[in-house]
Each structure stands twice: as C-alpha cells, then as structure tokens.
Amino acid sequence: MAICGSTKAVSTNSLYISAVTKLLGKTFEVTCFPSIANIPHFNPDLDLNNPPAAVEDLRLTIQQADGIIISTPEYAMGLPGSLKNLIDWTVSSASFAGKPTLALIASTQGEKAYHSIIDILTVIEAKVTAQHIPYAKAKINNDGLITDEDTLGELKTTVDLFVASMKNG
Numbered sequence: 001m002a003i004c005g006s007t008k009a010v011s012t013n014s015l016y017i018s019a020v021t022k023l024l025g026k027t028f029e030v031t032c033f034p035s036i037a038n039i040p041h042f043n044p045d046l047d048l049n050n051p052p053a054a055v056e057d058l059r060l061t062i063q064q065a066d067g068i069i070i071s072t073p074e075y076a077m078g079l080p081g082s083l084k085n086l087i088d089w090t091v092s093s094a095s096f097a098g099k100p101t102l103a104l105i106a107s108t109q110g111e112k113a114y115h116s117i118i119d120i121l122t123v124i125e126a127k128v129t130a131q132h133i134p135y136a137k138a139k140i141n142n143d144g145l146i147t148d149e150d151t152l153g154e155l156k157t158t159v160d161l162f163v164a165s166m167k168n169g
C-alpha cells in the first residue's frame with residue numbers, strides 16, 4: 001500500500017511511487033491510498049472508541065498490506081502536516097508495528113524530514129527502509145522514469161531491502 005505525502009494532483013512523490021511500483025515488478029500489487037487529505041484531524045477523544053470511518057479504513061488497509069510505501073516531500077523543515085496527522089492516527093492501533101515500510105523523502109532538500117520520518121517510524125516499530133532523494137524533481141520524468149543513474153541505482157538497492165523485509169515477514 002502506498003501513501004503519498006503530497007496532496008498535489010501532479011506530484012513528484014506520486015511519480016516516485018510509480019517508479020517503486022515498476023521496480024517491484026509483478027510480484028507485488030501496489031494500491032495507492034486515497035489522498036491523505038481525506039483523513040480528519042487527529043483527535044485523542046475519538047482515537048480509541050469512536051474513530052472516523054476514514055481512519056478505520058486506513059488502519060484496516062495498513063493491517064492487510066504486506067508492506068507500506070511512503071513517499072513524501074519536506075515542508076518547512078519537517079514532514080507535511082497531513083502525513084504526520086495520518087501517522088498519529090496509527091499510534092494507538094499499532095498499525096505499523098512490525099510492518100515493512102519503505103520511506104522515500106523526495107524533496108528539494110529534505111534532510112530534516114528524512115531523519116524525522118526514520119525517528120517516527122522507528123518509535124511506532126515499523127521495519128524501516130529509507131532513502132533520501134534531494135533535488136528529486138530534476139531526477140525523474142513525467143512517466144515516472146528516474147533519469148539520474150545514481151538515484152536509480154540506490155533506489156533499486158533500497159527496494160531490494162524492502163522486498164527482503166516483506167519476505168522475512
């Protein structure tokens with residue numbers, strides 16, 4: 001299951017999800033989670049007993065997935081609020097615990113968001129594989145083909161590690 005950290009209709013991070021999907025080949029079916037913009041604001045009062053339907057759907061979808069792909073930009077030196085909000089709804093349900101999770105930070109710079117997402121996914125016990133892709137927009141074309149050889153090579157290695165973590169359960 002793939003989650004795009006950008007709510008833009010035309011998004012660099014969506015293209016990177018396409019690139020990962022191509023690298024995964026036919027062994028895995030990748031389903032993109034509908035926009036993170038549909039997830040309501042996190043509210044601890046509703047978290048345990050009365051979660052919104054969109055949150056129940058999110059938790060079930062993560063539970064049923066063999067692995068999660070997150071590709072996200074950095075906003076204002078951190079993760080986009082919408083993505084952090086989505087993750088906050090999964091803390092009490094432990095949805096990410098033991099879940100193989102590939103995190104890509106595809107941004108202009110992205111250093112802070114890269115370290116942040118590793119910290120966040122680690123604390124919720126995901127099995128994290130991560131890659132930082134600075135100047136991401138210039139390294140991929142509109143068909144989701146990575147044009148920068150070094151980035152493509154590194155992504156192949158990252159995806160192989162992610163696949164291994166799914167196969168190891």
Ligand SMILES: Cc1cc2nc3c(=O)[nH]c(=O)nc-3n(C[C@H](O)[C@H](O)[C@H](O)COP(=O)(O)O)c2cc1C
Pocket residue numbers: 006007008010011012013014072073074075076077078106107108109110111136137
């Ligand atoms: C509100 C806002 C804040 C941003 N802040 C950062 C930032 O702190 N660091 C960075 O590397 N890029 C920053 N960017 C640039 C985006 O990360 C970059 O344009 C990225 O490629 C967008 O990805 P997308 O096309 O998937 O939305 C910011 C963009 C926006 C709209």
